[in-house]
Amino acid sequence: MPLDSSSYSIAQLSTQAAADGSSYLEMGLTKIICTVHGPRESPTRSGSSSQSPGAHIETSISIAGFSGTDRKRHGRNDKRTQEMQHTISSAFSSTLFTHLYPHSTITISLHVLSQDGSLLAACLNAATLALVDAGVPMSDYVVACTTGSTASYAGDGEEADPLLDLNGLEEQELPFLTVGTSGGEDKVNVLIMETRVQVGRLEAMISVGLDGCRQIRGMLDRVVREHGERVLEARVA
Amino acid sequence: MPSEPAPSTNESTFLLSALRENIRLDGRALDAYRPISLTFGSEYGTADVRLGKTRVLAKIACEVTTPYPDRKFDGIFTINTELSPLGSPAFEVGRQDTTELLLSRVLEKTIRRSGALDTESLCIVAGQKCFHLKATLHVLDHDGNLVDASCLALVAALLHFRRQDIEVKGEDVTIFDVREREPIRLTIQHRPFCVSFSYYHNGEVMVQDATLLEEQCRQGEVVVSMNRFGEVAQIAKYGGAPVDGLSVLSCTTAALERVKGFDRMVTEALKADEARRDEGGLMAELSAENERPTGSMLVGSEN
Numbered sequence: 001m002p003l004d005s006s007s008y009s010i011a012q013l014s015t016q017a018a019a020d021g022s023s024y025l026e027m028g029l030t031k032i033i034c035t036v037h038g039p040r041e042s043p044t045r046s047g048s049s050s051q052s053p054g055a056h057i058e059t060s061i062s063i064a065g066f067s068g069t070d071r072k073r074h075g076r077n078d079k080r081t082q083e084m085q086h087t088i089s090s091a092f093s094s095t096l097f098t099h100l101y102p103h104s105t106i107t108i109s110l111h112v113l114s115q116d117g118s119l120l121a122a123c124l125n126a127a128t129l130a131l132v133d134a135g136v137p138m139s140d141y142v143v144a145c146t147t148g149s150t151a152s153y154a155g156d157g158e159e160a161d162p163l164l165d166l167n168g169l170e171e172q173e174l175p176f177l178t179v180g181t182s183g184g185e186d187k188v189n190v191l192i193m194e195t196r197v198q199v200g201r202l203e204a205m206i207s208v209g210l211d212g213c214r215q216i217r218g219m220l221d222r223v224v225r226e227h228g229e230r231v232l233e234a235r236v237a
Numbered sequence: 238m239p240s241e242p243a244p245s246t247n248e249s250t251f252l253l254s255a256l257r258e259n260i261r262l263d264g265r266a267l268d269a270y271r272p273i274s275l276t277f278g279s280e281y282g283t284a285d286v287r288l289g290k291t292r293v294l295a296k297i298a299c300e301v302t303t304p305y306p307d308r309k310f311d312g313i314f315t316i317n318t319e320l321s322p323l324g325s326p327a328f329e330v331g332r333q334d335t336t337e338l339l340l341s342r343v344l345e346k347t348i349r350r351s352g353a354l355d356t357e358s359l360c361i362v363a364g365q366k367c368f369h370l371k372a373t374l375h376v377l378d379h380d381g382n383l384v385d386a387s388c389l390a391l392v393a394a395l396l397h398f399r400r401q402d403i404e405v406k407g408e409d410v411t412i413f414d415v416r417e418r419e420p421i422r423l424t425i426q427h428r429p430f431c432v433s434f435s436y437y438h439n440g441e442v443m444v445q446d447a448t449l450l451e452e453q454c455r456q457g458e459v460v461v462s463m464n465r466f467g468e469v470a471q472i473a474k475y476g477g478a479p480v481d482g483l484s485v486l487s488c489t490t491a492a493l494e495r496v497k498g499f500d501r502m503v504t505e506a507l508k509a510d511e512a513r514r515d516e517g518g519l520m521a522e523l524s525a526e527n528e529r530p531t532g533s534m535l536v537g538s539e540n
Contacts, residue, residue, distance in 0.1 A: 083342045083475075086335060090476030094457070177472065187479035191459070193472040196351050199489050202469065206482050 009219060011125075013133045013227040021134025025126040028167055029116035034126040036134040038106040054098030056105050059085040061123065063112040069168075084120055088127055091190045095182045097137040106136060117167040118146045120178045120192060125216060132224050141220055142189060144180030145212040146171070147205045149197060162201075162208040175201070179209035181217075186210050241327040241453065249454045256442050263448065268491060270446040275393055275502060277510045281420065282398030286390040289448065290380035295390035296373050297398040301412065304360065304367040312359020312367040316344050316391070317374065324376035336383070343384050343473060344374075344391060347429045347462035351470035354395060355424035361403055361410055368400060370423075381449040384460055388431035393503050397510065398423055429470040430499040432492040433460040440480030443488065445495070459485060461492040465500040 009027055016022035021036035039055050061081050063074040074081065088108065096106070108130065110123050121144035128141050148163040148170055166176050175197035180190030188206070197205075244252075252262055259267060271289030278285065282297030304311060318341045320328040328334070348354065359368040372394065374387050399420035404411045435447040435455040444451060452458075457477015462470040469489060474480075 079338060079342055079345075082338055086338065087475045090457075092476070094476055094478050181479065183479040186482050188474065188482050188485055189479040190476055191472055191474040191485055193469065194346050194350060196468050196470055199463065199467040199469050199493060202472075202489060203486055206486065210482055 011129060011220065011223040013129055013223065019130075019134075021130045021132070021136070023126050023129035023133060025122055025129060027118055027122045027125070027165070029114055030118055030122045031112075031114040032122050032126040033111045033113065034123075034130040035109050035111075036106065036127075036130040036136070037109075038134075039101040039104040039136065042103055042105045053102055054093075055096070055101035055103075057089045057093050057096070057098070057108065058105055059088040059108045059110070059127075061085055061088075061110045061112065063115065067112050067115045084123065087120065087190060087192065088123060091124060091142055091180060091182070092127065092131065092138075094189065095138050095140060095142050096131065097139070100137060106131075106134075115168065117169075117171045118165060118178070120190075121145045121165075121180070124180050124190065125220060129220060129223065133227075140182045140184065141217055142180055142182045143213045143217045143220060144178055144190060145209060145216055146176050146178050147209040147212065148174040148176035149201045149205055150174065162205045164208055164212045177202075177205055177209065179206060179213060181210060181213040185214075241325065241449070244450055244453050248450065252450060252454050253437060256437050256444070259442070261444070262450070265446075267443065268445045270495075271448075273389075273502065275389065275506045277393070277397050277506070282394050284390045284394035284397055286386045286393070288382060288386040288389075288446065290378055291382060291386050292376075292378040293383065293386045293390045294375045294377055295387070295394035296375070297394050298371045298373070299398075299400045300369050300371075301361065301366055302369045303365060304363075306364075309364035310360050311356040313369040314349060314354055314356050314359070314372070315369070316341065316349065316372045318344070318387070319373060319375045320379075321375070323378075325379035328376070328379070339473075339475070340374075340383055340387060343431060343460055343462070343471070344388060346471040346473075347388055347431055348391060348395075348470075351429055351462070351468075352426055353392070353429055353470075355426055358424040359400075362405065362408070366410060370400075379449065381452045382433060382446050384431050384433050385446065388429070388462065389499060389503070392428050392430060393506065395423055396425060396428070396503065396507055427464045427466070427468065428500055428503065429462045429464045429468075430496045431460055431462045432488075432495045433458055434488050434491075436478070436480060436484075439478050440484050443484065445491070459488050461489055463489070463492055463496050465493075465497045467493055 012024045014022060015024045016035050019035035019037060023034045025032050042056060061084055065071050065073050108127050110126060124142050124144040146166045148166045150161045150163060175195040177193035179188060181187055182189040255262060274287045276285045277283060284295045286293050318337055320337045321330060322328055359370060361367055372391055374391060376383060399422055402413045402418040402421050435444045435451060435458050436442060437456055447455060460473045
């Protein structure tokens with residue numbers, strides 16, 4: 001199942017000049033701007049609270065009111081958003097070399113302009129690009145995508161055909177999961193599933209998801225390299 | 238105190254090197270649980286779960302309200318988690334931290350989103366009156382693995398709870414007192430339970446039912462919720478060290494076995510509780526005979 005990367009996804013680096021790192025990512029109709037600030041000195045909220053030796057990663061997600069089909073205000077205290085923020089922070093804290101920046105904070109801010117499924121996956125991909133742009137050392141890209149299962153959970157497992165990269169409508173109807181990889185082949189960093197599904201379906205769904213992650217990784221890598229070449233050319237000229 | 242004090246370097250290295258040899262500090266096998274006890278309170282809908290030193294109390298309450306305008310045919314079901322300083326000094330009153338956030342989200346996804354409770358059966362008059370079922374979890378003692386203990390307590394409490402009976406005649410609704418009519422059980426579609434796995438040494442060592450110390454030293458966790466029919470309600474692995482896709486799948490197989498055990502335990506505990514409440518059986522209830530004072534009391538009254 002190839003992802004049609006040419007027309008379907010748009011990824012850019014260094015879109016915001018003032019931020020340390022920034023990116024813009026479209027996955028289908030899901031559109032996200034990500035900015036990264038830091039690593040910089042932690043604000044002294046509570047003197048000795050930082051027990052971990054490495055940098056602390058803070059994530060904030062703001063979902064625009066106009067991003068969905070219905071106009072809706074998304075509060076910052078929405079538990080679903082807070083859970084996504086936690087997921088993104090902890091996914092990157094194991095991948096970034098945080099130990100190089102003791103007593104520092106890296107702030108990832110994600111702005112969701114339009115949402116049409118695969119929100120968490122798109123957020124993770126956008127954050128990876130912005131962190132690369134910011135020059136924070138990391139062991140590997142964190143890439144994520146969603147997979148769904150076509151047959152409903154009541155049906156038998158044989159005809160279930162896994163789908164890759166779901167849009168908003170598909171997410172409402174089908175059982176799906178978000179899988180994120182980092183650190184080489186088939187290493188699962190993030191795995192979130194929120195819908196009921198038979199245990200037998202999982203294996204196929206995860207393996208299709210890992211395959212999708214590999215494709216997205218290649219795509220992001222291409223974007224990063226092209227951006228690097230452009231930057232180098234600008235320096236030479 | 239904003240968070241639990243981190244374990245000392247000595248403690249954590251000792252724990253990790255023991256785990257490398259598949260030894261846990263309390264002598265359990267890697268996939269063994271601490272002794273679980275499940276007891277029900279005298280009221281319907283209270284369940285008390287002890288998992289080693291961890292103790293969680295679930296309480297269900299019910300009241301009549303108006304349903305949400307966009308969900309006219311559904312009752313309301315809310316889950317509250319109360320992490321008070323009683324459980325651990327790291328919990329502060331009125332301040333939400335990550336432990337509470339993740340706990341409430343996992344329970345929400347496991348029990349509410351998977352449709353374990355049929356909320357339509359809580360509707361009384363569409364768009365006007367419905368039952369609001371409030372489940373509150375009190376963490377009385379925190380020694381790790383709050384998620385599994387809380388989920389077990391909550392499911393047990395839901396199965397134990399009985400709401401007042403109602404009768405609808407046109408627009409008139411009568412809610413019967415417990416003494417007038419036998420209260421009725423909730424409609425539970427399936428019983429999901431959470432099993433959490435903590436892992437160490439880049440996923441080489443997987444441990445079930447981690448204690449607080451083990452939780453503080455772990456590299457990451459995978460929480461799997463499923464019912465005994467093998468339907469997975471949710472899986473959550475929030476970052477942490479990356480592990481093989483296969484070892485996540487092996488978690489679900491191990492979880493299935495564990496969940497079957499939980500299901501059996503809850504069924505047996507409910508049966509024992511029912512037997513305790515139903516003293517004397519049907520014959521005692523049907524008997525018209527009043528209790529007579531015994532002989533010794535009669536002698537006493539003569540004096």
